[in-house]
Amino acid sequence: MGRSAEILQSHGLKKTGIRIKVIEMLDKMPYAVSQPELESHLSDEADRVTIYRTLNTLEEKGIVHKVIDREGLSRFAMCSSGCSEHKHHDEHLHFQCTRCSNIYCLSIPVEAQFNLPQGFEIHQMRIYVDGICKTCN
Amino acid sequence: MGRSAEILQSHGLKKTGIRIKVIEMLDKMPYAVSQPELESHLSDEADRVTIYRTLNTLEEKGIVHKVIDREGLSRFAMCSSGCSEHKHHDEHLHFQCTRCSNIYCLSIPVEAQFNLPQGFEIHQMRIYVDGICKTCN
DNA sequence: TTAAGTGCAAAATCTTTGCAAATGT
DNA sequence: ACATTTGCAAAGATTTTGCACTTAA
Numbered sequence: 001m002g003r004s005a006e007i008l009q010s011h012g013l014k015k016t017g018i019r020i021k022v023i024e025m026l027d028k029m030p031y032a033v034s035q036p037e038l039e040s041h042l043s044d045e046a047d048r049v050t051i052y053r054t055l056n057t058l059e060e061k062g063i064v065h066k067v068i069d070r071e072g073l074s075r076f077a078m079c080s081s082g083c084s085e086h087k088h089h090d091e092h093l094h095f096q097c098t099r100c101s102n103i104y105c106l107s108i109p110v111e112a113q114f115n116l117p118q119g120f121e122i123h124q125m126r127i128y129v130d131g132i133c134k135t136c137n
Numbered sequence: 138m139g140r141s142a143e144i145l146q147s148h149g150l151k152k153t154g155i156r157i158k159v160i161e162m163l164d165k166m167p168y169a170v171s172q173p174e175l176e177s178h179l180s181d182e183a184d185r186v187t188i189y190r191t192l193n194t195l196e197e198k199g200i201v202h203k204v205i206d207r208e209g210l211s212r213f214a215m216c217s218s219g220c221s222e223h224k225h226h227d228e229h230l231h232f233q234c235t236r237c238s239n240i241y242c243l244s245i246p247v248e249a250q251f252n253l254p255q256g257f258e259i260h261q262m263r264i265y266v267d268g269i270c271k272t273c274n
Numbered sequence: 275t276t277a278a279g280t281g282c283a284a285a286a287t288c289t290t291t292g293c294a295a296a297t298g299t
Numbered sequence: 300a301c302a303t304t305t306g307c308a309a310a311g312a313t314t315t316t317g318c319a320c321t322t323a324a
């Protein structure tokens with residue numbers, strides 16, 4: 001059984017053709033993929049609505065995570081280990097290239113320091129970096 | 138002449154009623170305001186389309202800046218000094234409350250350290266913090 | 275006076291929902 | 300067999316565009 005099928009099975013999801021193809025694509029891509037990108041790769045095999053539903057399901061189960069880009073559009077990437085159904089461990093750094101717009105989820109250690117004003121309580125931090133990616137550079 | 142009118146004049150924009158009202162509202166609010174919020178405050182005085190166009194114009198001129206929230210929706214806040222027509226100095230910290238969803242643009246010093254992989258070049262960093270704001274706490 | 279701004283209608287995107295048909299287990 | 304998933308159509312939500320009318324300078 002392939003890695004995609006294993007992932008689905010271990011999360012209690014049916015191993016359908018579309019889910020496997022979506023996971024395989026996200027697994028292969030070094031950056032977060034938008035729904036339109038997925039759609040154009042799967043256009044003859046899957047309906048747009050099914051792709052939306054697949055992505056939502058995979059996100060709910062902690063298999064992929066959604067990254068909102070600079071423009072407010074959703075992009076999806078495989079979760080690193082540490083995500084589960086109800087908690088996304090999503091403290092890595094998101095790098096969006098200003099040239100190709102691709103978002104790379106970089107698993108690098110980040111240290112950040114700041115003092116929130118009185119009364120503010122932090123739960124989670126998300127860091128976005130804009131710049132030029134290794135492919136465009 | 139009021140502060141809003143002065144801002145418009147100094148950026149070479151006509152001082153229209155709607156623009157003044159939008160700036161006054163953003164100026165008053167301690168957090169970033171969404172288009173729907175503005176719309177409900179101005180519904181009898183301005184068309185939805187005009188609000189969109191006003192916000193875009195003000196953003197282009199460096200008067201307000203747009204913050205994309207967790208859900209990918211746009212919210213707008215007055216720019217701190219340091220923004221100009223072509224460059225938004227937007228390195229402050231964005232705090233979004235998980236309870237009321239309001240986004241506070243906090244002008245506090247932030248120190249962040251990380252090493253990007255070879256070939257990645259940073260231009261700008263954006264930090265988003267999720268948690269509980271001072272009003273909900 | 276006249277270039278810019280506004281309102282209305284309509285379109286373009288992106289995303290979700292309802293329901294019947296198809297599919298995985 | 301049966302609950303889940305899929306496809307299609309339709310609706311929602313957000314944002315943009317076209318064009319005639321209005322307004323600030």
